[in-house]
Amino acid sequence: MKSFLIPAAALVLCVTAASAWAAPGTVLRNDKLYSQPSASAKVAGSVTKGTSVNILAKQGGWLRVTSGKTTGWIRLLSVRAGAGGLGGTGLGDVVGAATTRSDPSRVVAVAGLRGLNDEDLKQAKFNADELERLEAMKVTATQARDHAGQSGLVAVKVPGLPEPKPAQTSSPWGNN
Amino acid sequence: MKIKLMVLAVSLLASSGGTAGIDFGKLLEERINQELNKDKPTQPAPAPAQQPVQAPGQAPAAAQSAAAPPPPVKQKIDARQLGFALFGDYSLEEETRIGKQISGNLLGAVPLVRDDKLHRYVNLVGNWVALQSGRKDVTWRFGVLDTEDINAFAAPGGYIFVTKGLYRRLNNEAELAGVLAHEIAHVTQKHHLKVLKQSSLIGALGQAASSKAKGSDQVVQNLIGNGAEIMARGLDKNAEFQADRVGIVYAARAGYTPWGLPDVLQDMAGLPAKDSRTSLLYKTHPHPADRLAALGEAVEGRLDAVRGKELADRFYRIR
Numbered sequence: 001m002k003s004f005l006i007p008a009a010a011l012v013l014c015v016t017a018a019s020a021w022a023a024p025g026t027v028l029r030n031d032k033l034y035s036q037p038s039a040s041a042k043v044a045g046s047v048t049k050g051t052s053v054n055i056l057a058k059q060g061g062w063l064r065v066t067s068g069k070t071t072g073w074i075r076l077l078s079v080r081a082g083a084g085g086l087g088g089t090g091l092g093d094v095v096g097a098a099t100t101r102s103d104p105s106r107v108v109a110v111a112g113l114r115g116l117n118d119e120d121l122k123q124a125k126f127n128a129d130e131l132e133r134l135e136a137m138k139v140t141a142t143q144a145r146d147h148a149g150q151s152g153l154v155a156v157k158v159p160g161l162p163e164p165k166p167a168q169t170s171s172p173w174g175n176n
Numbered sequence: 177m178k179i180k181l182m183v184l185a186v187s188l189l190a191s192s193g194g195t196a197g198i199d200f201g202k203l204l205e206e207r208i209n210q211e212l213n214k215d216k217p218t219q220p221a222p223a224p225a226q227q228p229v230q231a232p233g234q235a236p237a238a239a240q241s242a243a244a245p246p247p248p249v250k251q252k253i254d255a256r257q258l259g260f261a262l263f264g265d266y267s268l269e270e271e272t273r274i275g276k277q278i279s280g281n282l283l284g285a286v287p288l289v290r291d292d293k294l295h296r297y298v299n300l301v302g303n304w305v306a307l308q309s310g311r312k313d314v315t316w317r318f319g320v321l322d323t324e325d326i327n328a329f330a331a332p333g334g335y336i337f338v339t340k341g342l343y344r345r346l347n348n349e350a351e352l353a354g355v356l357a358h359e360i361a362h363v364t365q366k367h368h369l370k371v372l373k374q375s376s377l378i379g380a381l382g383q384a385a386s387s388k389a390k391g392s393d394q395v396v397q398n399l400i401g402n403g404a405e406i407m408a409r410g411l412d413k414n415a416e417f418q419a420d421r422v423g424i425v426y427a428a429r430a431g432y433t434p435w436g437l438p439d440v441l442q443d444m445a446g447l448p449a450k451d452s453r454t455s456l457l458y459k460t461h462p463h464p465a466d467r468l469a470a471l472g473e474a475v476e477g478r479l480d481a482v483r484g485k486e487l488a489d490r491f492y493r494i495r
């Protein structure tokens with residue numbers, strides 16, 4: 001029974017992994033495509049920032065993508081999923097402009113149905129009962145360690161990431 | 177240094193006299209009194225050495241640029257900012273008091289999901305991640321907010337919230353750990369406390385609408401403005417990028433795959449741009465594409481050797 005299920009499950013996993021990730025994406029930084037999800041694998045090609053790719057699969061920190069005639073593995077953080085292109089700044093402006101204006105429909109809307117907005121938060125009144133509920137559900141460090149250990153989680157040493165090079169100094173006091 | 181600044185502040189207070197002093201806000205007054213009492217019985221030190229007085233006609237412009245002149249008395253807000261920033265860090269007690277008030281207000285806008293098992297699970301995962309942050313003085317509390325909005329919040333003193341809308345999009349424990357780690361990083365880096373010290377919110381001291389709600393702390397409310405609006409204002413985008421960088425490392429240190437948070441960002445990047453469930457998120461955070469790009473610059477190949485768990489099997493799913 002078990003020996004029959006495992007290959008079946010593996011097959012289902014492979015199929016879903018391949019089909020679920022036939023999604024558009026955009027390259028965020030110039031990077032290489034590797035033949036395997038590893039930086040020590042053979043380089044299959046390279047892509048430049050802004051290139052459209054098709055995302056085929058995902059594995060850990062890697063995405064399998066197609067760009068033109070080249071298919072290969074690229075670092076997860078070098079691509080964004082979705083159809084928004086490089087997206088970021090331009091899109092942010094549009095969204096920002098759309099949300100900072102007051103929306104007449106929000107007067108009748110309820111937070112749970114439509115999402116939170118500034119006004120919900122600004123008008124909010126202190127709710128001591130909910131805060132008490134939150135307080136009652138906290139756990140101890142010992143409980144958290146036990147829970148982690150149950151699934152074999154072990155603390156590992158990982159060095160911190162470098163700070164980005166300072167682009168400009170921004171002092172809240174401005175220029176004197 | 178501290179004393180020097182103190183004296184500067186006190187002299188500023190004195191020089192601005194009744195104009196700025198009256199509406200300074202109770203919290204600030206408390207702090208000033210506290211600081212003054214601490215220094216007694218020592219008399220206030222003599223004022224810091226003044227810049228040599230310029231002889232008339234000698235390049236005054238150069239002297240101005242060298243020394244930071246105190247803001248003109250007319251600009252009340254500047255004087256307040258200076259006065260508030262100079263008392264060093266908030267104590268843990270103050271930090272917790274601020275976080276409690278913000279959280280109580282946030283919970284007034286949207287309550288917790290009625291699911292104790294969910295909350296126990298999120299608290300167990302969250303505390304385990306927080307144990308890797310090195311900040312041991314904080315009591316961490318994690319809550320899931322009952323809204324379809326896709327967002328997460330942190331308040332000083334260890335209060336962390338994820339919305340139900342975001343939680344439902346998560347696929348495994350590593351993704352939850354990644355989201356919580358980003359918020360934990362906001363607390364360990366004291367991002368909101370820095371905003372409180374620097375931002376013009378301080379201009380609202382003493383002006384916040386009075387809340388008569390049970391348990392509400394009016395002194396702190398005066399500091400944070402109306403309700404939980406500090407959560408709608410968001411942080412500097414560099415603070416968000418930093419929380420991503422620091423958070424991804426906390427999650428990896430906890431034994432999870434580092435890719436939990438990036439996977440969540442990828443999922444958000446794939447959502448339609450005008451989804452109303454992400455409007456507040458995008459107002460207060462850089463776009464996920466920008467966050468992925470910034471994270472990519474910092475990570476490069478540095479996490480290639482890190483192996484961690486996803487734990488999809490024991491992830492607590494909600495409808």
